[in-house]
Amino acid sequence: xxxxxxxxxxxxxxxxxxxxxxxxxxxxxxxxxxxxxxxxxxxxxxxxxxxxxxxxxxxxxxxxxxxxxxxxxxxxxxxxxxxxxxxxxxxxxxxxxxxxxxxxxxxxxxx
Amino acid sequence: xxxxxxxxxxxxxxxxxxxxxxxxxxxxxxxxxxxxxxxxxxxxxxxxxxxxxxxxxxxxxxxxxxxxxxxxxxxxxxxxxxxxxxxxxxxxxxxxxxxxxxxxxxxxxxxxxxxxxxxxxxxxxx
Numbered sequence: 070x071x072x073x074x075x076x077x078x079x080x081x082x083x084x085x086x087x088x089x090x091x092x093x094x095x096x097x098x099x100x101x102x103x104x105x106x107x108x109x110x111x112x113x114x115x116x117x118x119x120x121x122x123x124x125x126x127x128x129x130x131x132x133x134x135x136x137x138x139x140x141x142x143x144x145x146x147x148x149x150x151x152x153x154x155x156x157x158x159x160x161x162x163x164x165x166x167x168x169x170x171x172x173x174x175x176x177x178x179x180x
Numbered sequence: 181x182x183x184x185x186x187x188x189x190x191x192x193x194x195x196x197x198x199x200x201x202x203x204x205x206x207x208x209x210x211x212x213x214x215x216x217x218x219x220x221x222x223x224x225x226x227x228x229x230x231x232x233x234x235x236x237x238x239x240x241x242x243x244x245x246x247x248x249x250x251x252x253x254x255x256x257x258x259x260x261x262x263x264x265x266x267x268x269x270x271x272x273x274x275x276x277x278x279x280x281x282x283x284x285x286x287x288x289x290x291x292x293x294x295x296x297x298x299x300x301x302x303x304x305x306x
Binding site: 100101102103105107113114115116117120121126158160161162164166167168169170171172173174 | 216218225226227228231239241242275280282283285287288289290291292293294296297298299
C-alpha cells in the first residue's frame with residue numbers, strides 16, 4: 070500500500086501564498102490517477118477542497134487551487150486567512166492494488 | 181445527504197468492532213457512488229479501511245483485509261463496518277464517507293470522498 074508524501078507542516082502570514090506538495094509514485098499519481106485534496110479543521114471531519122486534480126466544489130473559495138505534474142501534485146492557498154489553519158491531505162488511488170491512498174498530511178499554521 | 185456513524189465507544193482487545201453509518205437521504209445504490217470507511221488514529225493521518233461499490237464488490241486496505249468486512253443494508257439506509265480481533269492499534273476515529281467515481285482510464289478510476297460523517301471515536305481497552 071503506497072502512501073503519498075507531504076511536508077509535515079507549512080506556515081505563512083495572513084495574505085501570503087503557501088504551497089503544499091504531494092509526492093507519489095508511478096503506481097498512483099504517476100499512473101495518471103487523479104489527485105484530490107481535503108481540509109480538516111480542528112476537531113472536524115475532512116472536507117473535499119479539490120477533486121479531479123483541479124476542480125473546486127461549489128462553496129470553496131477561489132483562493133484554493135491545485136495542479137499536478139508527473140508523479141506529484143500541489144495545493145496552493147493564496148490570500149492566507151486565519152480560518153485556513155487546518156490539516157490538509159491529498160488522496161489518489163493505487164493502480165496496481167486498486168486501493169485508495171492518502172497523503173501523510175500537512176498542518177498549515179497561519180502566523 | 182448526511183452521514184452519521186454510531187457504535188460502542190470502547191471495545192475490548194481481541195473482540196470485534198462493529199460500527200454503523202446511517203445515510204440520511206438519497207438512494208444507497210447508484211453507479212457513480214459507493215461507500216467507504218476511513219479512520220484516523222490519535223494525532224495521525226487518514227487511513228482508508230475499505231470501500232463497497234455499486235455492484236456489490238468490495239476492496240479493503242491490504243493491511244486490514246483479513247479482519248474487515250463492509251456491508252450495506254439498503255432497507256435501513258445503513259453501511260456497516262466489522263473489524264475483528266482488535267488491538268490497541270485500532271483505536272481511532274472512524275469515518276464513513278460516500279465515494280464518487282470520477283475519471284476512468286485503463287489504469288483505473290479516480291475517486292474522492294464527499295460527504296463524510298462526523299466520525300465516531302473508538303478506544304480499544306481492556
